[in-house]
Amino acid sequence: MSNKRILVLTSGGDAPGMNAAIRAVVRTGLSHGLEMWAVERGYQGLINGDFINMQRDSVAGIINQGGTVLKSARSEEFRTVDGFAIAVSHIKERGIDVVIVIGGDGSMLGAQKLAKAGVNTVVIPASIDNDMSGTEYCIGFDTALNTILDAVNKIRDTIASHDRVAIVEVMGRNSGQLALLSGLACGSEVIILPEIAVDIRSICEGLQESFNRGKRYSIVMVAEGAINASDIAKQIAEHTSFSPQVTVLGYIQRGGRPSAMDNIMGSRMGALSVESIINNDSNFLVASRQGSLVAIPYEAESKFQPSIDMKQYKLASVLGM
Secondary structure, eight states, X not given: OOOOEEEEEXXXXXXXXXXXXXXXXXXXXXXXXXXXXXXXXXXXXXXXXXXXXXXXGGGTTOTTOSSOTTOOOOOSGGGSXXXXXXXXXXXXXXXXXXXXXXXXXXXHHHHHHHHHTTOEXXXXXXXXXXXXXXXSOOBTHHHHHHHHHHHHHHHHHHHHHHTOEEEEEXXXXXXXXXXXXXXXXXXXXXXXXXXXXOOHHHHHHHHHHHHHTTOOOEEEEEETTTOOHHHHHHHHHHHXXXXXXXXXXXXXXXXXXXXXXXXXXXXXXHHHHHHHHHTTOOSEEXXXXXXXXXXXXXXXXXXXXOOOOXXXXXXXXXXXX
């Protein structure tokens, strides 16, 4: 492997801190004399041939921006035999030595597919859901937590004024990490997670008991993969004296300027990816484990399944009532 020409792309859902990673990849590569390229709109951009030569000023002033300056897209065409073949041919025609993919688990699968086809790849984990196997942290998670916390603090002002129950649905797909940690941070009375079976009747009883003790408002944090927030609202309305209000935060959780942590992690992960490539490594995930960043070969990442200790889940289920 010549290590002379590196390509970077962002794929899947955008996450704050992606731009910091792009910036670090490009500037670290240029500082080592590598030829740096990027492609817009993820794997679809590989098929379309949207290649851009990257210089230092190409990434100037992007570190404080949310989203990704390289755009992102979910490509069904890349999943097809013909679309994938076109993407690989474009990579080889341009003499790309390594493709650095910044994204979530779907992006990881695409990178592993390219690796099996003979294209050297590296993955930098970026997902507000923080649900990728192989790493304890994904870029974007901390910013999303703080965005949720800010939103819930505003919601609390209203429900405290009107003695109501607020049900707040957050993202996370089948992972409850966003709901759990944001719920702990904002002092939610109830946190509903995919990882734990929901006992609606116990939740209703707890909310009513809390109200009878003088707690006139409550916050119920719901992970989108656990149960529909509207269904929870109906159950609470039927079994308590409350008329719950549902707020689905949606895409607001993905946007906004990155937190200090996500910019730092993005920068560190981006730099490590290039430094490892210079040492002739490829086909690995840049992973955060026990406070350190390490390059984990693809064949090893699936054996590591990071998760929050279930004791924390149990603790969260009884807080605040």
